[in-house]
Amino acid sequence: RKEVEQDPGPFNVPEGATVAFNCTYSNSASQSFFWYRQDCRKEPKLLMSVYSSGNEDGRFTAQLNRASQYISLLIRDSKLSDSATYLCVVNRGSGTYKYIFGTGTRLKVLA
Amino acid sequence: DAGVIQSPRHEVTEMGQEVTLRCKPISGHDYLFWYRQTMMRGLELLIYFNNNVPIDDSGMPEDRFSAKMPNASFSTLKIQPSEPRDSAVYFCASSFSDRGYNSPLHFGNGTRLTVT
Numbered sequence: 748r749k750e751v752e753q754d755p756g757p758f759n760v761p762e763g764a765t766v767a768f769n770c771t772y773s774n775s776a777s778q779s780f781f782w783y784r785q786d787c788r789k790e791p792k793l794l795m796s797v798y799s800s801g802n803e804d805g806r807f808t809a810q811l812n813r814a815s816q817y818i819s820l821l822i823r824d825s826k827l828s829d830s831a832t833y834l835c836v837v838n839r840g841s842g843t844y845k846y847i848f849g850t851g852t853r854l855k856v857l858a
Numbered sequence: 859d860a861g862v863i864q865s866p867r868h869e870v871t872e873m874g875q876e877v878t879l880r881c882k883p884i885s886g887h888d889y890l891f892w893y894r895q896t897m898m899r900g901l902e903l904l905i906y907f908n909n910n911v912p913i914d915d916s917g918m919p920e921d922r923f924s925a926k927m928p929n930a931s932f933s934t935l936k937i938q939p940s941e942p943r944d945s946a947v948y949f950c951a952s953s954f955s956d957r958g959y960n961s962p963l964h965f966g967n968g969t970r971l972t973v974t
Contacts, residue, residue, distance in 0.1 A: 778959035790949060790965035791901070834901070838959045843914065844889060846951075846963055850900035 750774055751837050753849035761857050764825050768852045770835030771817045778840025780811055780818050785832045785851065794820075794833070825856045860884070862966035864950050870972045876938040879969045881950030882931055889953040891963065892925055892935050896946045907933065940973045947971070 753770045760766045772780075780797035795802065797809040797818050808821040822829055835849040863882040871877055883890045892904040905915040910927045918925070922941070927933040937944055947970050951963040 781962055790968050791963075792965070793962045796960060796962060836963075840959045844906065844908065844953075844955070844959070845903060845914065846891065847903065848893075848901040 748773060749849075751835055751847050751849040753833075753835050753852045755850060755852060757853040757855055759855045759857055760825055762825055762827060764856075765821065765823050766825055766854065767819055767821045768833055768835075768854075769817050769819050770849050770852075771815075772835075772837045772847075773816070774837070774839055775813075775816060776839065776841045777816075777837045779838040780809075781836040781838075781846075782807075782809055782818075782820050783834040783836055783848075785834055787831075791834055791848075822854075825854075827856050827858060830854055830856045862950055862952050862964055864948075864966035864969050866969060867967060868970045868972075870974065871940055872974055873941055874939045875973075876936065877940045877944075877971060877973075879935040879948050879950075879971070881933045881935070881966060883933070883950070883952030884954070884964055885931065887952035887954045887964070888930075889955060889961075890927060890933050891951040891953070892933070893949040893951065894946045895949060895968075901949070904935070937971075940971075942973045945971055945973050 782794040783791040784794045785791045801810040806823045832851040834851045839845045865880045891906040895901045904917045905925045907927045925935045947968045949968045951965045
């Protein structure tokens with residue numbers, strides 16, 4: 748079993764739709780969590796950090812559920828420009844500084 | 859501000875040749891990471907440094923891979939000898955631990971390696 752798991756998709760949604768991705772992690776000691784976005788043939792870029800109380804940045808909302816060991820990303824009012832792969836990232840903490848990536852969820856927003 | 863700088867952007871080499879990938883982290887960042895990305899395995903952490911010291915190299919696939927960080931502004935990842943299965947995109951990333959584990963990673967543009 749992988750330490751960080753994501754549904755690879757693809758998720759094909761129409762413009763304006765709301766879409767949600769989940770990511771599960773197996774290490775209960777994991778300290779911090781992030782969502783990254785990666786466009787085709789580009790480097791991953793930070794979308795947002797995920798805080799324990801949940802956080803929002805414009806159309807994007809991230810939530811953390813430590814009891815069930817998953818994080819989620821909600822995108823409202825999808826834009827064509829949101830089409831990308833979304834990577835879930837977990838920092839193991841506990842004396843290590845390892846950032847472990849999920850394999851990503853592909854999103855395609857359709858006109 | 860300059861981001862993480864990697865070179866070369868593309869590298870095509872023949873099996874058996876030595877390959878050296880280079881990375882300049884963001885100035886002031888105290889952590890540096892090397893990742894490899896393939897379609898099959900996604901992003902895999904190879905090795906990371908803290909203050910130029912290798913901390914964890916458990917992701918380095920074989921002895922053919924080595925990494926160094928001689929100073930705070932430069933790191934190399936070397937593959938010798940290279941094999942076709944090493945073909946991948948290699949990313950360097952850096953981080954500043956001012957927020958501890960909440961500090962995000964900043965990636966370079968990557969080096970696309972093809973070994974024929």
